[in-house]
Amino acid sequence: MAKRKAKKKKSGAKWWILIPLILVAIASIGYLWYKMAQIGHAKFVRYPAFGIDIPDSYEIHGIDVSKYQSFIDWPSVRDMKVHDVRIGFAFIKATEGLGNTDKLFKRNWKKTKEAGITRGAYHFFLATKSGKMQAKNFISSVSLEPGDLPPVLDIEQLYGVRPEKMRKEVQDWLTIVEDYYKVKPIIYTYVNFYSSYLAGQFDDYPLWAAHYLEKDKPRINRRWIFWQHSEKGRVNGIAMPVDFNVFNGDSSDFANLLMK
Secondary structure (H helix, E strand, C coil): CHHHHHHHHHHHHHHHHHHHHHHHHHHHHHHHHHHHHHHHHHHCCCCCCCCCCCCCCCCCEEEEECHHHCCCCHHHHHHCEECCEEEEEEEEEEEECCCEECCCHHHHHHHHHHHCCEEEEEEECCCCCCHHHHHHHHHHHCCCCCCCCCCEEECCCCCCCCHHHHHHHHHHHHHHHHHHHCCCCEEEEEHHHHHHHHCCCCCCCCEEEECCCCCCCCCCCCCCCEEEEEEEECCCCCCCCEEEEEECCCHHHHHHHCCC
16 A cells, blocks of 8 residues: 555655646747737738828838838839839947847848848947947847848947947947948948038038938938838738838949949
């Protein structure tokens, strides 16, 4: 009797040991199902139009994305056409700060190329951190190839940093990235931020200006090459709203901008 009881107790102990493994397996299957459902949902998202007013005096249109757009079906993005407007390029968030990489960057970077959409990568700049270290984060994450757009620095806020300190860190990032890729980086920012904190010191860098509620061009007194004119666009294959942009030039100008 005593031996039988001991054997039963031992068998029960083994069963309880297996429970965490079973739970992990269930969780893994559930996570995989969730991810596949997201991708599948993106493939079947369809819009009758882009959902916003599109500036009609520009030839080349594009979007910019990050993990917040979730899984994107890039062939659907490529194939959507409303009148003469289609998506010709996509800027993709690559990195942020010192060590953060956008969790969907690798997927978006690969899938845009497979879909034949011109791609570009951008770094979200934190003014509180070293510009040199942020440049190294971007360089370690992004391999640019011929036909890609130049690297982009996204600078939007001071985060309490003195403007002169912010400008120094920005210049450090720009210098290191330019030396590495052998091309001048593009600066992305809001028109008001540029006018208040960057104008006069970074005017020789290509500008990607964000300014909404304008019909023809951003309200800024310097040359710009990209204009983010809306953050509420809709595109087939993307379940979430997305930023819309135009390129300030023709197809020859666009080709000349790309990495060689």
